[in-house]
Amino acid sequence: MKVLKVDHIGVAVKSLDETLKFYQDMLGLELHGTEVVDEQKVKVAFLPVGDTEVELLESTDPEGPIAKFIEKKGEGIQHIAFRVPNIEEAIAELMGKGVKMIDEKPRYGAGGAKIAFCHPKSTNGVLVELSERE
Ligand code: ZN
Secondary structure, three states, X not given: OOOOEEEEEEEEEOOHHHHHHHHHHHOOOOOXXXXXXXXXXXXEEEEEEOOEEEEEEEEOOOOOHHHHHHHHHOOXXXXXXXXXXXXXXXXXXXXXXXXXXXXXXXXXXXXXXXXXXXXXXXXOOOOEEEEEOO
16 A cells, blocks of 8 residues: 555635634635536645645535534544646555445546545545645
């Protein structure tokens, strides 16, 4: 198994506009755009930090996974994404080692990445995302 770096940290927020006041105005991070990912019912704001980034996630639907996360746990860190060189290989290797995957096949992620989530039951509670991108 090879992990290249922390690709991003996903933070669930109620309002991108409200939250950007802290990340942009207080921390001085730059907003490198936003994207709506319909499949996940989420609007994502990208804020690069060094060679990783913070992704703020605002739900576009009260039934979406981010809305449900906030309902249960409140705003906060929702997942950590690790960059892998080949996501199909990474999924196969983890499943071979008995890791439970939410996604057994990669799906589309924000920023044009191929992503797959590991089940928190297999990761001691953290929602871990694998991410492959150019
Ligand atoms: Zn992510």
